[in-house]
Amino acid sequence: MLLQNRIMLGLILIAMMSALYLIFIMVPTDVNLGVSQRIFYIHVPLAVLSLIPPIIVFITSTLYLVRRSPQWDALAHSSVEVGLLFTTLALVTGSIWARPTWGVWWTWDPVLTTFLILWLVYLGYLLIRSYTVEPDKRARFSAIVGILGSINALAVYLASELWRTIHPDKVIGPAAEENALDPAIQLGILVSFIAILLLFAYTIIFRTRLHSAVNQIGSLRDQIDDLVYRISNK
């Protein structure tokens, strides 16, 4: 497991370094937006990946309520944690970019509002966990909050698609025209996306393992208690 971790971390390091090299040295400066545009190479993958956890949470929380096995709860919990981290970073990097470009740190644009709501939903999920003491009640409540929260995120996202927005169009992804971008830019986007995707996957796996380990320690402790109790009574 340690070796796996090291390989994974090594890969992330290589990808991150190449992404940074591409972003700051290879990629040409944007004609309209200037140097500040370079933050997009970090901001866009962060923002796109922030939208993945609600999907994971919806599926794993439903599975937890049906199956009641703690591993689904652990996976839902860690996706929310990583989701919160990514949403925070997306909001911060976006804000840094908005200041020189739009002249303000924040604007009540639908896309921005969506992310802020998503951020609140993630925090609510983590709060209900910390305010509920009994482990199975905690898992049940957070699964319910997780399911409704992800539906809510979806609703807000769809609504923001309908609203007018000043948020820049998504020039990457399947919707964008193929030849719209310089090959260096395309490579930069691709590499930084891969780097951040690896980081995303790694942190979720890492946290899930951690939560599962905590669960296991809990049940082992129960078993030890059980044994001690039995021995001391007989």
Added chain:
Amino acid sequence: MKTYLTQVWDISYKDIRLEMRTRQMAVSVLVIVIALMIVTNLAIPKSVDATFTTTATVIWLCILIASFMVVMRNFVIEYDQIGFHGLIMCPVPRDAIYLGKVVSNLIFLLVIESILFPLSSILFDVPLLTPTVTAITGMATIGIVAAGTLFAAISVNTKAREIMLPVLFFPAVIPIVLAAVDATQNALNPSYGAKILEDIGVLAALSLAIIATSAILFNFAVDE
């Protein structure tokens, strides 16, 4: 089916009778909501163009706060007077308990709204008592109450019920409240026309989705 509906009504009727006995909740919610209306109204600058927007915003802010207080109060009374086990021991499906609570919360809110709307109609000098605004209010209130009832059932079971409910409830109802504000200001605008029916349809669909999901999830929320 008939017994199911009777059970739902028995539970809501009990909540309503309990409230009629003291009328504490209705009075306190009204005091707070009217105070809130005064504060927001004084804080928002007056301009002729923005009247509809201001009115819609203030009204929905008031309804949001009122519904938060109503759903919380209703569950706290249940919890403090007999504890939730008192209903769980009865031969009633869990979702009937949920729907019973939704119906009583809804009736409480409709009563509060029936005071709030004529009042703001006078205070803001905006014709609020039209069929479209009524339809919008009804549809959106159902969704808000449906979400609030589920979250209240969860929150009363945690260590910090008074903090947990707003933390879960407010972000969850943002979409429907935004849609309601939007629809209300459109309805007030005479030039908007028949497109308002679409807005009402969206609200109805949202509410229906919330109430269906919440009724299913409630089964897990009280599962001890």
Added chain:
Amino acid sequence: MTNQFKYAAIECDNVSKHYISERALDHLDINIKTGERLLVIGPNGSGKSTLINVIGGLIRPTKGIIRIHGVDIHKSSPEHRKTIGILTHRPFLYEDFTGRENLTFFGKLFNVPNVSYRIEEIADLFTIGHLLDRRVSLLSHGNRKRLGMARTIIHDPNVILLDEPDSGLDAHSLDELGQTLGQTLQSKTIVLTSHNVDWALPLVTDVLQLSTRQEALKTSIREYHSLHELRKS
């Protein structure tokens, strides 16, 4: 209702209930036959109340299955709950309602035919007719307990679970409750806990002794008496 005679009234199959810091029940296996009246005794913390709540389906056990008339209580339909009447340390009465309103509400939810007649009938049984129209919040502890008893059996359940029904009752009410349990409810399956062993022993057919170490010993009343004699001598 055919199940009623085919299966034990109450069956605890390897039931454990652990709270975070303590265990209330530990691998409990008991069968209670239809018509059996079981007294559960034991010191504080031996899990008496937990047992009542777990059998009544109000608390889900950590492990194990509870069956009432052969049906798993946590998988059965809500209808199945009509066979159970439960009185916990909370009487499950709305403080701001009168006794009659409370009984009417629960009577309706339990689908009792002709509720108002049944309320009079049951009020006679516990001589609480004069209290029915007072608010519960104004009643004394003992009277709440009596009203709670009335609420417990309003739907004429076959299995009656009582957690210390005698606490807070004066001598007269104790007699009355004893009579009701011993005569009116003679054919019912009853599980009750009590600290007042002298009062409760004549009413029951079996005794379950729980210890603080969650050991359980179930004996018939005769065996219990002979064990008691043995311990004395």
